């Protein structure tokens with residue numbers, strides 16, 4: 001089976017003020033027992049064949065000792081298994097060492113996602129990050145010296161208090177370092193984050209749009225290909241693991257709070273570390289919920305994921321897969337959004353126009369109009 005494998009490493013040295021992920025600030029003695037449980041979860045999952053892509057996300061996977069990562073990878077390299085073609089690890093600046101990077105290369109890790117978030121010291125301090133601008137530059141240079149040729153830099157646009165001038169300086173740093181891939185996330189605060197609880201305001205929508213558009217313009221000028229709403233890559237350096245998510249390739253997630261999608265079923269793990277440990281210590285999968293996607297959910301997902309991709313998606317093949325036809329009201333909405341310069345439609349491929357990128361969620365909602373959803377609800 002062609003599938004992607006995601007392994008969640010939930011440990012972080014601190015809780016960043018904007019973060020809503022399932023994380024734990026337990027220290028290194030907790031790491032080895034967690035890896036033991038991941039290995040048990042992998043065994044209980046009985047995955048057929050090796051994954052095409054592997055993504056170690058978090059949390060801060062770069063906190064794990066390479067010896068623990070080696071243990072995690074062992075079952076994948078066993079006879080009958082094969083190492084995936086793309087192996088990504090997320091890393092936080094300030095956590096890398098030359099010896100650790102050499103070990104990662106030996107293990108077959110070939111893509112690094114470095115969580116720079118900003119190059120501005122004030123932004124980093126306000127966001128509760130532990131690293132400095134110097135850490136990011138030092139670690140980036142260390143990665144290049146170690147021979148990694150597929151590095152992503154993560155940036156967050158619209159941090160509270162972030163000034164436009166300082167945001168443009170972040171883009172100057174991208175030009176100087178020239179990573180193969182850049183991800184720009186617009187800050188959206190979930191209720192559970194520290195900032196949301198402190199009622200730290202985010203920028204108004206039009207300022208938010210300005211940050212995003214400044215990044216899109218600059219990255220385009222620098223020769224990056226914009227292939228997903230938040231992602232830019234040098235040709236051939238698009239993230240294959242994430243492309244799998246957006247193209248509805250099956251994926252299996254292991255670890256705290258991880259989600260899986262296989263054969264039209266979505267299931268997810270508990271976000272509680274003690275419940276996770278308890279299940280695996282009893283040799284049970286640590287599942288917290290599961291659902292079979294209804295035709296309506298499949299339609300929503302196809303639009304949500306399809307419109308995130310800059311090349312758009314084939315609306316006709318979604319209709320034939322689900323067995324319905326688009327109602328006239330839907331075409332009217334598309335024409336309206338086209339005339340507003342927000343989408344482009346050639347009768348088959350629907351995609352966001354550049355002006356629509358920053359409004360992706362609202363446009364998706366608009367296109368999933370009630371007449372279309374009720375047609376899908378009637379499909380058995």
Ligand code: SF4
Pocket residue numbers: 011012013014015016019020021023058059060092115
């Ligand atoms: S943003 Fe990253 S480093 Fe910060 S708490 Fe969340 S997962 Fe950890």
